[in-house]
Amino acid sequence: MAVWRAVTTLAAVLLVTAVPAQAEPKPTVKRLKKELSALQKDADKLITDYYAGRIAHQKAEKAEKAAREKLAAAQEVYDSHSTSLRAMAVAQYVGGEPSQPAMLTGNRDPSALLDRMALAQHLIDVQDARVRxxxxxxxxxxxxxxxxxARAKDLRRTVEDLGERREKAEKQIEKVKDRIDLLYTAPGIRRPDGTWVPQLPDGPDNITPRMRLVRNLIGDRFEVPYGIGCYRPIQDGGEHPLGRACDFMLSRGGAMPSAAELQRGDQIAAWAVKNAKRLGIMYVIYRQRIWHVGTGSWRTMSDRGGTTANHYDHPHISVY
Known part of the structure; x- marks a missing residue:
C-alpha cells in the first residue's frame, strides 16, 4: 500500500512539472505608458540631481581657485619674512647687532648706559615682533x-559624482526613449516573409503614413537641426518621389558635418537598423554605405563624387 502511495505521488509530481509554464503576456500600451511615466519621473529627478551637482561643482571650483590664490599670497609673505628673519639671525651671530651684555658693560656713563639699554630693548622688541x-x-x-x-579634494569628489549622475540620467533617458519607440508599430499590412505592402503617399507632405511615423520618431528623438527632406518630384529611380524616403540633414550646403553631427548621424542610422523590422524600414544609407533589411549588414557603395551624393552629410532612410 505504501509503495502504491509513493508511486501515485511521484506520478502526480511528474504530471505537474510536465505542464509548460505560461509565458508572461506582452505589455499593453497602457502598461507601457505607465512604465514610461515612471521612467520619466526618475529621469527628471536624475536631471535635477545632475544640475545640482553642476552647481556644487562650480562652487567647488571657485572655492578651490580662491584657496590657491590665498595660498600663493601667504607663500609670498612667508618667504619674505623667512628671508628677513634669517638675515637678522646672521647679523646677530657675526656681531652686526650688539648683544645686550656688551651694551651694558661697554660704557659706565649712566646716560649712555640708559641709551644702550633702550636700544637693546628696542632691538629685542623688533626681534620679538618679527618672530611673532x-x-x-x-x-x-x-x-x-x-x-x-581640502578644496581640491571637494572638487575631485564633485567631478566624480557629477559624472556618475550624468551617466545615470543619460541611461534613464535612453530607457524613456526606447519605451516611446515601443509604443508605435508601422501602419499597414505586413507579409508573411517580413516585408510590407507598399502604401500610397497622402497629406500635404506627400509621404506615406509609414514614412511619416519614422520621420516623426527620429525628429522627436534626435532633434535634427538642419532639417528633414522627404518628398521631391524628381524621378531618379529612388523612393523620394514615391513618398517613401527621407534625408536627415547634418549640415548645410554640402559641407562636411562636424564631429558631433556625424555622431548624430551614426545614432540615427543605428536606431533605424535596430527598429527596421518593427517600423517597416527597407534600407539605410549613410557614409557611402548601405544597410538593407534583407541582408542585415552594411556594405560599401561606389563613390558618387561628393559629400551629399555619398551621404556623408545625411542618413537616408527608405521604407517599404
Missing amino acids: GYAEVRNAHRQASAEAE
Missing part, C-alpha cells in the same frame, strides 16, 4: 595649504 609676525605668516601659510588641499 613670522609665526602668524607661518600659521596662515599652513592654514591656506590645508584649505587648498
